[in-house]
Amino acid sequence: MHKIGLIGGTFDRFHSGHLSLIEAGLSNCENLQVWITNDELARSKDRRIQSWPERESDLIDATLEHSSRISTHQLDDKFGPSLNSIEASAIICTTETMQGCLEINSLRGKDGFLPLDIISVDRVISWDGSPISSSRIRDGKIDREGKPWIPELFRISDPIMTLEVESKLKEPFGELIEGPEEDISVAALEAISRIVESTKFSGPLIAVGDVTVLAFQNSGRPADIAIVDGQTKREEWRGSKDIDFSLYDNLLECNSPAGSLTRSLLKSCECSISSWMQKEESSIIRVVGEEDLSPLLLHPLAPIGSVVLYGQPGRGLVIRWCDEESKIRCRNLLRGFSKG
Structure with a gap:
């Protein structure tokens, strides 16, 4: 000894x-x-x-x-x-x-x-x-015990959100940046300013939802990873046609019905994050169905130091940094899904 x-x-x-x-x-x-x-x-x-x-x-x-x-x-x-x-x-x-x-x-x-x-x-x-x-x-690959952030259920099936998870999703998750509903670019500009000034940010910037994606496009700083479904408030949105898909290096398409998280969506999220981390390539994911629940996959998959933004109807933008706390919360919510 x-x-x-x-x-x-x-x-x-x-x-x-x-x-x-x-x-x-x-x-x-x-x-x-x-x-x-x-x-x-x-x-x-x-x-x-x-x-x-x-x-x-x-x-x-x-x-x-x-x-x-x-x-x-x-x-x-x-x-x-x-x-x-x-x-x-x-x-x-x-x-x-x-x-x-x-x-x-x-x-x-x-x-x-x-x-x-x-x-x-x-x-x-x-x-x-x-x-x-x-x-x-x-880099978001594993937790401190070497375990995955994405539960195995999501790799073998297309799980469905339960009522318990739905109720928990109503709890605040992130910081609200207020701005007029008719021009969410105002909130987007404020978000960009905060992100750029923060020492926490190392990328990627992830925008979820057509309105949010277009707002960052119009602000002169397109998202590194964008997810759209052609809708807002679960209705077809005319503004979606103004989203410029040519601004992104990669276009990915997947299916994910309302209330579920599919393997198709999971694969697209993984590919987009991998492309950004390995080659700093931007991606836009077009979802047939709904992208509302995608942050539950994006936070576990994304590297620490990235940021996820999505719209809050009538109020502005929600910004949530990707850290171990956000990963833990999302993994716990994912564990509450039922097998599809």
């Missing part, structure tokens, strides 16, 4: 893989020093990464029962104390970061320090066979 072991990393959105790493360290060391990358270094990789205090707090909360054996520290460079620590005798890593530990021991040897015992841990695998990682969580 080592007296002190070292662990270093970003520890963004503390997940099952992080916990596995720390548990391996605790199994081999009396005490652990956990060095958490500072904000400047972390956000140079991805500005969606949580602040240092948030990351430290999540780690402490998740390892509370071992608090007497774990200390947290700020990591301000690549190596931290690992090159010249004489109190630590072990370093814990994943198989992916093993090379960095070998480099540390090489540099320690050149400076006359004993090598650290390298304790390597296999990465924890998520539901789809790929390792759990903070980047995959930020």
Whole structure:
């Protein structure tokens, strides 16, 4: 048993893989020093990464029962104390970061320090066979335990909304930006201003509904992903003919009757988000049926830092940032659907 072991990393959105790493360290060391990358270094990789205090707090909360054996520290460079620590005798890593530990021991040897015992841990695998990682969580692929955001039922059937879910959907979900009903572009311009100014936004901007999609088009900032069905308030809308489909890189078509969420719609949503993330291509989805329930799929699928907007008849636009909270709420609602 080592007296002190070292662990270093970003520890963004503390997940099952992080916990596995720390548990391996605790199994081999009396005490652990956990060095958490500072904000400047972390956000140079991805500005969606949580602040240092948030990351430290999540780690402490998740390892509370071992608090007497774990200390947290700020990591301000690549190596931290690992090159010249004489109190630590072990370093814990994943198989992916093993090379960095070998480099540390090489540099320690050149400076006359004993090598650290390298304790390597296999990465924890998520539901789809790929390792759990903070980047995959930020990209909306998995939750912190490696589980999917979309329930399996939606991949094998076309589930139908229940009365219980319908009642819950009446609860506010997002921030209302008020504007005149006759010109929703006023609210759209205000929404664009808020989105552009926000440090949270990393895209895509997702607009749901013909009126909303046209409003962003007329405001000079078409949505990155648009979903339309040719209707407003469940009636055919003349303004739909003014939507310029040529503004989008991809046109996707699907079927989704009122009150249901089909595999056809799910596939279109997945394709549009994938196209934006991989190639920054915009997409417009034309739904035969209704697109009203599509945000319940879009929030679970979209990356953290994206934003979903839809119209609120007679009042303006609703804006809802995509974060873990929105994903959890939508997944819980999806679990309330019945098999189609």
